[in-house]
Amino acid sequence: MATHRRPKQPSRARISVLTGAAATAVALSAQVSAHAAPARPTKDEVRAQVDKLLEEQEAASERYNGAKERSEQLHKQTDQLQDQVARGQAQLTELTAGLAAVAAEEYRQGGVDPSMELMFSADPDDYLARAAGFDQAVNTQADTLRSLKEQQRRLDQQKQEAAAVLAELDRSTQALNGAKDEVQHKLQEAQQLLGTLSAADRTAILRGTDGDGSTASRSSNRVDPSTLPPAAGYAATAVRAALDQQGDPYKWAATGPDTFDCSGLMVYAYAKAGVSLPRTSQEQATVGTDVGTDWHQAQPGDLVIYHSNRSHVGMYIGNGLVVHAPRAGDVVRTMKVDAIAISTIRRV
Template identity: 40%
Template sequence: MAAGAVSLLPTQSQAAPKPTVDEVRKQVEQLYEEAEAPTEEYNAVREEQKKLQGEVDSAQDRLARKQQEINELREKIGPLAAAQYRSGGIDPSVQLFLSGDPDDYLDRAEMLGRTSDRQAEALRAMQSMQREIAQERATAAQQLKALEETRAKAAEKKEEVQAKLTKARKLLNSMTAAQRARMEADQEREDATAGVSDSASTYNGPASGRAKAALDFAYAQLGKPYEWGSTGPDSYDCSGLTGAAWRAAGVSLPRTVKQQYDAGRKVAKSDLQPGDIIYWYNDNQHNGMYVGNGKAIHAPRTGKNVEIAPLDSMPFFAASRP
């Protein structure tokens, strides 16, 4: 029995067969595709983070100004209080008795009244300012808390994306140089068959006006690498490219695929015009720009460059016109 058990060990300890080149490629592409959704979520959180940071900065500026106003009011109230003590600390009847001139006493009493009025007004102003500053502090505290929550969420999404990309890199690194070369050659053949191109060129299609300006910019980015979370000028993710292109044409678009989808006027596939934004898979995963002739320009995924690809190279979901 012992001998039999020993004889089984080599079989049990054998490593699982390594995946084939095609299997690795499919796994890597799947990981890259899975990284797109959290990338867009990360972009949305980062936009919220910027907004909250601006609100926090504004609140802190307001607090500083109000604190300065309170300090100035305190400086005014101090001398007024001292004057009141000097002029009003004695019983009025005694003041009249000590005064050799009743008119002089009346003048001093009137001045004292004015001093008291000014002090009361300054005190009321300071009390109002203190209430305002307390409210500002409470608002700022809430905004700071929200900001910290978005920072934590952004870090979580960043970690999720990086974990998928790291796994993809490990798969690629497990291949031999010959296997990687074969995979790249296969991809190039597929791209050529599908009409995918990332060579630098100039847009010469039928678009005009702002749409042409946006496409001119997009074409100038051909061959630049995809990088998640990037809006240029040296690299882009998908919504980073569409946003930068239309920004160059004078149109401000929101940051993420989902936000761009929600902001645009929807157009049917049959009514597409060059410059329209194309959404593949769903309304929040991947987008690009229609260039005409059934093709689109987009920033595809990690490991690839801005390219022109067939419109139907991915499942078409919708289109919008900025």
């Protein structure tokens, strides 16, 4: 007859070891989960992040445009000052040489006491003529010395001005490079985010559509100028020039003729009308007459400045629309005038 042994019960120590091992496994599993790759962002999350990055990129682009414009002005100013310094130095050298010649002549004529020279002179008339020449040389020397001192003062001032402009140019160049680096960094971040999506979704986000070809608050269709209310004076030429660029790609820091950023499009269009606009949207927000923020008061050709930092600008064309160069990855097109918060409207 078989004997039945009672199963051996695990000891308390063994139970503790097993329980501890299980707890460790659970903890390790939790750590692995915590360090696992984060979930891919949704299309809407990518859209929000890209919108923010491209808005920041556009603001950096306008800072770059301003720094570039200032650098170009400073380069011209530096060249002019350096030319002035070179001419001033040449004049100073000429005056110094003239003064040395006068001093040498004075030495030659002043080698003998004038009274003794008159006493021994065989021809008093000749002596008097030479004495008058001597006095004239002395007077010339004094005049030359005064001119020399004045020229030296002007030269020192020009050198100080040139040094100050060069120092500002250096600061402007640093700002220019900093803004450029920021633009490129924002664009790279946006590109990395867009890389998580399909090509269709990337295009939809960059073009501001909903992915099915429809548009949210924006209009991507070309507008026929004949359907718009007429603009007055040179504004009509500017509106027509801006609309002619519909479909041209956005490119930061570009002012045409085939690529544009937002303020560059305004500069290009108004240049066609013979009007010179400042380079940045912030500067453009100060030109002409203030129309306020109510777009219903706008007229075709008015500049509509957007965002609290005034980093975007479009041109009102009538029918509640503006034409603008939106952002990287997009093209010159129209949108509803109030699709973005309006900062100010300016009549050029």
